Every structure is written in C-alpha cells, then in structure tokens.
Amino acid sequence: MTTTLNKEEYIKLLSETVPRIIDTEIEHKRLLNEVDKLMDLGENLTDEQAEVLQLLVTLIEQYENKVYQMKAVTPLDILHELMSVRQLKQKDIVEIFGSKGITSEVINGKRSISKNQAKALGDFFHVSYALFL
Structure with missing residues (x-):
C-alpha cells in the first residue's frame, strides 16, 4: 500500500531535521536525537513523520555499518x-x-x-x- 505524502508537511519536516549523509560523530548523535523525538510519538506518527524516520534510520545504519565494523579475529x-x-x-x-x-x-x-x-x-x-x- 503506497501512501500519498503531504508534500508541504514532508518538506517542513525535512527542513527541521536536515537529514544528510553522516560523516561525523556529532552528526550521528544529532540524527539519533531526531530519531528519538520521532520514536517518542509512537503510534501517533503521521505518514510524513514515518517517512522521515525511515530516512534517518537508513542514514544512521549506513554510518554505523561503515564506522563500527568489527575486525575479523584470527x-x-x-x-x-x-x-x-x-x-x-x-x-x-x-x-x-x-x-x-x-x-x-x-x-x-x-x-x-x-x-x-x-x-x-x-x-x-x-x-x-x-x-x-
């Protein structure tokens, strides 16, 4: 099921959270805080908020996979x-x-x-x- 997003609301959320590729620990923490704020809304998330949350989680996972890779142990x-x-x-x-x-x-x-x-x-x-x- 595809949801139609309210473009204005989505753009407003993007301008508030400013999601971007994470390349510093400071940016990582900032986006984690944004995720926490959205998660606190629980089931009350709008479709637009859910879309931004998914985007933030994707960016965070990408950063964590790159930075926190475990070294193979011999x-x-x-x-x-x-x-x-x-x-x-x-x-x-x-x-x-x-x-x-x-x-x-x-x-x-x-x-x-x-x-x-x-x-x-x-x-x-x-x-x-x-x-x-």
Whole structure:
C-alpha cells in the first residue's frame, strides 16, 4: 500500500531535521536525537513523520555499518589475548607446541596452529579448540 505524502508537511519536516549523509560523530548523535523525538510519538506518527524516520534510520545504519565494523579475529589474535589476560609468556606455553622454536613461530605468525595444537590450547585455556582453527 503506497501512501500519498503531504508534500508541504514532508518538506517542513525535512527542513527541521536536515537529514544528510553522516560523516561525523556529532552528526550521528544529532540524527539519533531526531530519531528519538520521532520514536517518542509512537503510534501517533503521521505518514510524513514515518517517512522521515525511515530516512534517518537508513542514514544512521549506513554510518554505523561503515564506522563500527568489527575486525575479523584470527586464531593468533585469540591466542595473544588469552595469553595477555592470563599474563602468560611464550615460555609458559612451550609444552603445548613441543619446542621453543615452534612456539616462537606460532606466536610470531610464521606458522599456523595445527589441529592437535588447537585441541591442546583449548584444553589449556578451557575454551573450544575451534577458536584456534
């Protein structure tokens, strides 16, 4: 079902909210505040207000997807984090890898973690071994 908007009312709302592509955190917060104001109206939103709300939400989502993207975490990142949290040094996990050389290569990203090593790391840190694969 397509709704016919009152052009004058819609233009008035646009001039009040001034929606635009978001490129700063200040603009992001400003448009979030505008969304809050419209959301507070609940079911009393006019068709024009609902259209502006949808536009603002689209702009906010676009900005947040660009700015707040999560970085993919590697098995090595997980190992480093778990070691850091537990204040472990490379020497503390040599047993898992079998030698200082292999441990050094894994820690420095020159060698990937094998399936057997992943299982041993999972047991050692009490987490799923799948985190290391």
